[in-house]
Amino acid sequence: MHKLLAKLRLRDRHLARLVNIGAPYLWLGLFFLLPFAIVLHISLAETALAQPPYTSLWEWVDDGILQIRLNLQNFSTVFHDELYLAAFLNSLGVALVGTVLCLLIGYPMAYAIATAPERWRVVLLMLIILPFWTSFLIRVYAWISILKPNGLLNHLLMGLGVIDAPLTLLHTQTAIYIGVVYSYLPFMILPLYANLTRLDFSLLEAAADLGCRPFKAFLKVTLPLSLPGLVAGSMLVFIPVVGEFVIPDLLGGPDNLMIGNMLWTEFFGNKDWPLAAALTLSLLGLLVAPFVLMQRLERRIEGEPS
Amino acid sequence: MANSVERRNLEPWQDPRAMPYVRIDHVTKKFNDIYAVDDVTLDIYQGEFFSLLGSSGCGKSTLLRLMAGLERPTAGRIYIDGMDVTDMPAYSRPVNMMFQSYALFPHMTVEQNVEFGLKQDRLSRQERAERVSDMLTLLQIGELRKRKPDQLSGGQRQRVALARTLAKHPKLLLLDEPLGALDKRLRESAQFELVNLQERIGITFVTVTHDQEEAMTMSTRIAVMDAGRILQVDTPTAIYEYPEYRFVADFIGLVNLFEGRVVENEGDQVVIESTVGRRLRLRDLRPHAIGAPVTVAIRPEKLSICETYQEDGVNQIKGVVEDIAYLGDVSIYRVRVSPAMLVEMTLTNVQPRTEQVLTWGQEVAMEWSPTSGVVLTE
Numbered sequence: 001m002h003k004l005l006a007k008l009r010l011r012d013r014h015l016a017r018l019v020n021i022g023a024p025y026l027w028l029g030l031f032f033l034l035p036f037a038i039v040l041h042i043s044l045a046e047t048a049l050a051q052p053p054y055t056s057l058w059e060w061v062d063d064g065i066l067q068i069r070l071n072l073q074n075f076s077t078v079f080h081d082e083l084y085l086a087a088f089l090n091s092l093g094v095a096l097v098g099t100v101l102c103l104l105i106g107y108p109m110a111y112a113i114a115t116a117p118e119r120w121r122v123v124l125l126m127l128i129i130l131p132f133w134t135s136f137l138i139r140v141y142a143w144i145s146i147l148k149p150n151g152l153l154n155h156l157l158m159g160l161g162v163i164d165a166p167l168t169l170l171h172t173q174t175a176i177y178i179g180v181v182y183s184y185l186p187f188m189i190l191p192l193y194a195n196l197t198r199l200d201f202s203l204l205e206a207a208a209d210l211g212c213r214p215f216k217a218f219l220k221v222t223l224p225l226s227l228p229g230l231v232a233g234s235m236l237v238f239i240p241v242v243g244e245f246v247i248p249d250l251l252g253g254p255d256n257l258m259i260g261n262m263l264w265t266e267f268f269g270n271k272d273w274p275l276a277a278a279l280t281l282s283l284l285g286l287l288v289a290p291f292v293l294m295q296r297l298e299r300r301i302e303g304e305p306s
Numbered sequence: 307m308a309n310s311v312e313r314r315n316l317e318p319w320q321d322p323r324a325m326p327y328v329r330i331d332h333v334t335k336k337f338n339d340i341y342a343v344d345d346v347t348l349d350i351y352q353g354e355f356f357s358l359l360g361s362s363g364c365g366k367s368t369l370l371r372l373m374a375g376l377e378r379p380t381a382g383r384i385y386i387d388g389m390d391v392t393d394m395p396a397y398s399r400p401v402n403m404m405f406q407s408y409a410l411f412p413h414m415t416v417e418q419n420v421e422f423g424l425k426q427d428r429l430s431r432q433e434r435a436e437r438v439s440d441m442l443t444l445l446q447i448g449e450l451r452k453r454k455p456d457q458l459s460g461g462q463r464q465r466v467a468l469a470r471t472l473a474k475h476p477k478l479l480l481l482d483e484p485l486g487a488l489d490k491r492l493r494e495s496a497q498f499e500l501v502n503l504q505e506r507i508g509i510t511f512v513t514v515t516h517d518q519e520e521a522m523t524m525s526t527r528i529a530v531m532d533a534g535r536i537l538q539v540d541t542p543t544a545i546y547e548y549p550e551y552r553f554v555a556d557f558i559g560l561v562n563l564f565e566g567r568v569v570e571n572e573g574d575q576v577v578i579e580s581t582v583g584r585r586l587r588l589r590d591l592r593p594h595a596i597g598a599p600v601t602v603a604i605r606p607e608k609l610s611i612c613e614t615y616q617e618d619g620v621n622q623i624k625g626v627v628e629d630i631a632y633l634g635d636v637s638i639y640r641v642r643v644s645p646a647m648l649v650e651m652t653l654t655n656v657q658p659r660t661e662q663v664l665t666w667g668q669e670v671a672m673e674w675s676p677t678s679g680v681v682l683t684e
Contacts (some may be wrong), residue, residue: 210471
């Protein structure tokens, strides 16, 4: 009897373990792997005037022969057409510069909030998060009326006598950077803030006590210890900016095409789903590489126990 | 003659010609409207193991941080080795501090932590390596050199922190609760180690502690602080045997305090009529006005059982044993002598516990000699 109970309990435990481990895998399978497989499937198909607008990969020909046609043309187009290459490079460039700008502006802000008196911190953090209450799209639209030739910014600068003629800001690369920094700054500040509040400030006192001037103490102690927050913030900015569509579409000009715009055009404009899918997968590959690299870097900094 | 020279070296504060190594001159530190340190003047001499003792919030840590340069005084000057360092930032002071939390850099190995201060001094690579290995050897942590702080025990971290501060060869080492983070057993051995280390390297130590036992064991002199002020600066023996303030007497060890008024004062003898109705006779060289209110402090171990109790006996008191705290080597008896007063008496347990003479509820008469109490006026 006891043995039976023990056996049952053991089976229960196996079941619980199966559910525990299985649930996340099921989730990943349903919402990541399956869609990924579908996109992969589409990227290897050909366009067709049909519903859905692509051909099937396999076909039964007579005599029981299964014919599978994998069309690699789309990937070839993506990698050989200079338009896509330029868009890829532009996306990476915008993401890189945008991330660096967010870092340069966000780090001092995060540091200031983390070192502010307790009662101020909540207020300052609220100010950072507050813009999220308004739709992202509306906020980017608002920038159009700020940046346009007879917009707020030009009015202000001309009123102050800084410039004589309106600056061309809208539909330029600068406008994209402004939009990117504005929209993604909180994603840089929040992880950095979370990291910096955990910083033990007696470490800086110890550094000073050991003869280290404040700026050097920052470089030697604060910066290395805030690296995990810095990496997290940079990834939270870099990855979505590479695939950004709204900001270049609204604020950028015809010369500032990013990969997100190309995707949109292929998918909705040209109805070329296979090419759009191939673009998507190339983009994914492009984003996974820096992610893996940064994670490896982070692991090296945190140090493996010897 | 040789004796007096030796004595002078051991007790430089007794020598009027000795130059203080650290001079704190009327230093005040205010945080907003609160006086953390209130008009403190203090001289510390070379080679001393000096302790700042007080309960939390008494300003002892602030005083230490003022010496380190981590705080600037609101008023007053600080001199170290004859140099005015009041306006000198922490990073240029010839002083190093060991933090209560140790403040080891978590992203650096033990070796890198110890080397950190040396790098700031722009020493050559070879010299740095030498000093680091000297320090690691001195504190016996050579085998930990490649570990990170989170892979160390509390005692090991304390050694690393010490090595890091000592590597810079400071003129003055400040220690904020150096043993506070260690468990009790470790703390006792660490106390002796710290003193031995200080004697070997000859650097002046200033420590902050709230643990009176720790201060008594380690220090050449102790400054007892309360509410931002220094009440008394003296050797551990003098602090214990001749406290000048009620607070000091009460803070260090156990003490019986008798309130009373002076009724006689002839020569070095003072007779006090205490509020518990007994007369106390004490030896005290200071003149006291008749009728002046005073407090008499008598340590529990100065009391003994009285065989010749008299109703009007001087330095005698009778009561009923209410509590007995058996500590192994000694027992503390708490004797009710009046409805408002308990007197504590410590007796060495010469006999085994089962054969002790005193038990709960028993009446006991106690006495002490005129030289074993102190008259406190403040």
